[in-house]
Amino acid sequence: MTRLTAEIRDSLRQIVGEKGWIDKPADMAPYLTEWRGLLIGDAPIVLRPDTTEQVGAIVGVCAKNGLRIVPQGGNTGLVAGAVPSASGNQIVVNLGRLNRIRELDPLDYTVIVEAGCLLANLQAAAKAADRLFPLSLGAEGSCQIGGNLATNAGGVMTLRYGNMRDLVLGLEVVLPDGRIWNGLRRLRKNNTGYDLKQLFIAAEGTLGIITAAALKLFPLPQQTAIALMAVPSPEASVALLAALRPRTGDTITAFELVPRLALELASQYVPGVADPFDRSHPWYVLIELGAGGERGDIRGLAEEALAEAIENGLVLDAVVALNVTQGQQFWRMRESLAEVQKEAGGSIRHDISVPVSRVPRFLEDATAAVLKAMPAARPMPFGHVGDGNIHFNILKPIDMEPKIFQAHTVEINEIVHDILLALGGSISAEHGIGAVRRAELERTADPLELDLMRRVKAALDPDGIMNPGKLLT
Ligand SMILES: Cc1cc2nc3c(=O)[nH]c(=O)nc-3n(C[C@H](O)[C@H](O)[C@H](O)COP(=O)(O)OP(=O)(O)OC[C@H]3O[C@@H](n4cnc5c(N)ncnc54)[C@H](O)[C@@H]3O)c2cc1C
The missing domain is CATH 3.30.43.10 (Uridine Diphospho-n-acetylenolpyruvylglucosamine Reductase, domain 2)
Structure with a gap:
């Protein structure tokens, strides 16, 4: 060096x-x-x-x-x-200064944007053109499109629109030797050999620097309905999603599971957040529906569908947001959950995915195993249950020293990951590997897949100059 x-x-x-x-x-x-x-x-x-x-x-x-x-x-x-x-x-x-929106084409439903553009700024530019850029996550006011691409970010609307990878048409990338690859095509169909852009998505900056992207836009929903539902169990939430998708004409954009503990912490620490129900429930689901104007009354549809779900026992109680402010309060509660864990003393985090139908089994097995290892631990699993993606986070036991708690990280990670691997899951659903999950990737990945990844790295970055020490050892 x-x-x-x-x-x-x-x-x-x-x-x-x-x-x-x-x-x-x-x-x-x-x-x-x-x-x-x-x-x-x-x-x-x-x-x-x-x-x-x-x-x-x-x-x-x-x-x-x-x-x-x-x-x-x-x-x-x-x-x-x-x-x-x-x-x-x-x-x-x-990349923060490389932040221009180069071209937004409403007719093509595409946008070419530089890597340093804040996600929230791209969302706003699309909205101003009566279009939707659907990636949406708690950090959208600070994260950048390049970071979203490099981590293949997911967020709360993946259920309907896919994750970042699904929103990409083309990329511009500076390769590890300094050459600029201009792959900024805006084509919906292009079968001319290997799909090179896919290599750089989720590569976490280890194969090159993304400088711009051609992305898909969508019609801006003219109507939305947001509701917070109390549900008896994760099983009920999964059955509810399966029933509501056809019942609502597949207009569900978000479907987020929240346990009682998370709602309590958000109500305690986040101004403007409160439990809207008059009694406590074990689990909640935040749901959002969005549709174009021709679909009729989406709020009415949501109310009817939820009334049916209450009748058949999948939902215990529900509040459909009366107005934009109440809808925003529900979302503030959900989006604060990444941060309230800090207030609650810190947590050992997991960002896992399993097939949607196996979420209940995963939650049951992983909770039991963690509590066996650390009886006073406070599991707070929440997140994108509609994608089978749960942030299975374990809050520090109230009386435990933070350092002692953190010393259990590897042990707890292994317990949780072994359970999800047996269920056909992934140890990183949307956050990536970075420096934090590198050893776990090494421990759990298929050796053939690791070998292929290392070959790709060696082919593109033979001298190992791009983001060393991240993703691969
Ligand atoms: C409150 C909160 C909520 C969150 N919610 C979600 C969520 O719901 N879903 C989700 O997926 N993530 C979520 N995240 C994680 C995070 O916001 C995402 O991973 C985001 O995509 C990172 O973007 P960034 O610009 O901050 O990237 P950074 O953190 O700066 O970088 C992330 C990785 O990408 C690489 N990188 C960054 N820019 C480039 C580039 N231009 N070219 C090549 N490599 C690059 C970096 O080297 C690094 O490896 C959340 C984070 C917070 C704080």
């Missing part, structure tokens, strides 16, 4: 100019720290290029000199993939 000599520093500084150059420790700190403080890295410089050509030139200089690069978006990732190691020999390339 080459040292960052004065000569190389000068070349890089010339490429990005003063606006894109950060080297003072206090200014670099936010770019070097994982947002929950799980990992504090070090770097000699942080670069913030504002054109694809600048990214290409930076990577070219680094490749020539064997310098390592950590691509970074909004740094909201949950597996510590966007921060450098503590070695001090990795350069951070933050």
